[in-house]
Amino acid sequence: MMDYAMRLLLSSFTILSLYISCIQAKGTQHVTCGSVLKLMNVNYNVRLHSHEVKYGTGSGQQSVTGTNIKEDGDSYWLIKAESGKHCIRGKPIKCEDVIRLEHTTTKKNLHSHLVSSPLSGKQEVSAYGDHRGEGDTGDNWMLICDNDLWERDDAIKLKHVDTKTYLAVSGKTYGAPINGQMEVICEYSSNSPHTQWTTVEGMFVHPNDFNAQHHRHTEL
Structure with a gap:
């Protein structure tokens, strides 16, 4: 009985500690390694998305929309x-x-390569890799932003390292089986208005400035 009471007390203390940590982490202003987030295209107001639907043309890899x-x-x-x-x-x-973005549901990485996209004929963007989140160099993206660090409110660009192109939205819309979703592509010019993205919903791991053993999270 005493052991059960002690375990219950420790469990309650752990939950309280996590709650306090989340409150303290509200000041987290940067995107950090290990964060899980959504990216929204500034021009089209759509969120970067994937699912277990493969392209019917091109690479035949998992589609990104x-x-x-x-x-x-x-x-x-x-x-x-x-x-x-x-x-x-x-x-x-x-x-x-240079970073990778792993799709949390399917464990595949945001990817691009020299393959034409299905609707606009631009460069295809797909999700690629194995069940451990391992793919190849086509999963690498350079973060382009105006400050020293990636701030959560920044409008950023993602430059595909292998092909020197930029993650974008074409504005073209798919039919079945993904009705209404927009085509995500890579643009050749960084000046395109469709290449800017910003973080929206997410969970951000707090920088470990004082104690490397503890991680704090926050949601937008």
């Missing part, structure tokens, strides 16, 4: 280091860092 449904859980992406490297959870992402 833009959706205007805010609540869709298939629009979350995990921020991690480039292929073959590791980043410290909670470490702010610097502008010009």
Whole structure:
């Protein structure tokens, strides 16, 4: 009986500690390694999205689209280091860092390659990799932003490292089986108005400035 009471007390204390940590982390202003978030295209107001639907043309890989449904859980992406490297959870992402974005539902990485996209004939963007989130160098993206660090309110660009193109939305809309979702592509010019993205909903790992053993999270 005493052991059960002690476990219950410790469990309650852990929940309270996590709650306090979340409140304290409200001041987190940067996107950090290990954060899980949604990216919204500034021009078209659609969230970067994927699902277990493959392209019927091109690479035949898992499709990536833009959706205007805010609540869709298939629009979350995990921020991690480039292929073959590791980043410290909670470490702010610097502008010009190379990162990967792992689709949290299917474990595949945001990917591009020299394949034509199905609607506009631009460069295809897909989700690629195995069940462990491992793909290839086509999963690497350079963060382009105006400050030293990726701030949560920044309008940023993602430059595909292998092909020197920029993640964008074409404005063209799919029919069945993904009715109403927009085509996500890579643009060749960084000056395109469709290449800007901003973070919206998400969970952000707090920078470990004082204690490397504790992680704090916050939601927008």
